[in-house]
Amino acid sequence: MIEEQTDSSHKELRPLGILGIFWLVMGLLVYIAALFVEANEYVSRTQGITTNLAAGSILTLIGIFCLYRGRKKKIPKQNR
């Protein structure tokens, strides 16, 4: 009744490095976009730039954290 699972390979997903690169690049793009922020009827330029810098910082910091963690996890494997 219970289907046999026959796959014996034990792979492990190691996504932190590539996740880190993606978020880091995205964060840098948002930082660059801060240079182009213009004021409108509701939002001042300062508010816009601050929001962009905050959003860019979150993406960049999480990106760096993931890259660091991803690299740290790879080291024992290389030593083996």
Added chain:
Amino acid sequence: MEINITGIDFFIVVAYLVAIPCFGFYFKRYVKSEKDFFLAGRMLPWWIIGFSIIGTNIGANDFCGAAGGAYRFGLNQVHFEWMGAIPAIVLSALLFVPYFWRAGVYTVPEFLGRRYNPFVRLVQTILWGGFMIFMLGQFFWASGLMLEEYMGIPLVYGMLITAVVVGLYTVLGGLAAVAMTDVVQILVMFVGGFSLTILGLMCVGGWSGLAEKVTALHPNHMNLFLPVDHPVYPWPGVVLGLCFVASPAWWCCNQAIIQRTLGAKSEWDAKAGMMFAALPKMFVPILTTVPGLIALALYPELTAENMDKAYPWVIKNLLPTGLTGLVFAAFLAALLSSVDSTVNSAATLFTKDIYCEYIVRKGSDRHYLLVGRIMTAAFIILAIFIAPVNKYFPGLFVAGGTMLSLFQGPTLAILLLGIYWRRANKAGGVVGMLGGVAVSTGLYFGTWRALGEPISFMYISWWSFLAGLVITTIVSLLTKPQPVEELQGLVYGLIMKDENVQETLADRAKGD
């Protein structure tokens, strides 16, 4: 309400659309067998499962629909997340996911088929599969409209761009690619969405300013519960229909949600992943409901038929150049993460529950992997052909939701009884499911005919669930019980309390 994305914002959106398939394509390396394709080789850790579930759950339609709902009905829209989704996620994690995972199944209909009989499996596959195809057409149409309206790309090209972006990694990378692109997109979605909400709150004088302005316009809009005679969200309907039936059915029976937990590397990861999804889910109203209220406070002139444009209005009027790209990328992230998951789950349903059962029963692993990929591509193409139907029937999205309310109550009823009552049997499951669907259909069309409009879908969910429970119970008691051997590993008391069975099932599920 035209929003033109130009300059740096345009560059960010294009870079995003190029980066996502490249990112997903990276995970093709993990796909060597059908199990890798459909269940990510059962190697997903809890945090990927949790983020992927939320990425799948929040679509671009949710942004527009929830914001429009908040504009129209007020703060009570948060019930979809707080009273509906979060308790249902916890329920799913603790009461349903362990049984699915241990049974080693690929799909929820497959579990129901094992518990009851192949007919239940077939009917469930057709119902959920049909609903998914319906939704895919809607997603592609929405993506075409978004790219046309915001970036000036012709509608057909917009849909083709979405198809190529999603198709590239979904066809090759399977569930691993889908789950990982969901994860990478959810951060963009949250960062972009929060940016918009924070700017909006600054404009209206913070939360207290927002509440003051909205209450001055509509005194009931900041109330969490609406009166019992409310035509769409009466509070008893919200409590009984949404909280007890519609949401648990969505979170416990929907293949697109459950499939991620079936790909977990352990039972603990499956449960923890589902439970973890409740955390980001708590913040979703800040991304979707609050912008709707902000739009109402700043611009209360939107007409009834345009209220779903509350979110686009906020994007257009609040966001300065330089921020629009990020928020639009968040919007696209919501859309793409729903499209890829729905395509992958629809392909899994049709490959495992129809192709493997009725067309080629003993094919090789490589054969089913190829079929899974072909099915994925076929669903993308089919959805593009279905999408233009939305032009002629603007109420199709509503029809999709109604269609779901017709069968999700009975599905939850037979699943609940199937797992927690060993006396429920094959006849009970079949008759209960069909009887429940008959009750919901009768209620929908009966009240439509008698009252001029159908009753709230929340009441339909509740009564069809009750009907499913009662009919399954009565028919099961009147017919012969199933032998215990047939129920091993599928029913409460025949899995958790027997350590030997539990270990054997865990080993089988792991493939040891």
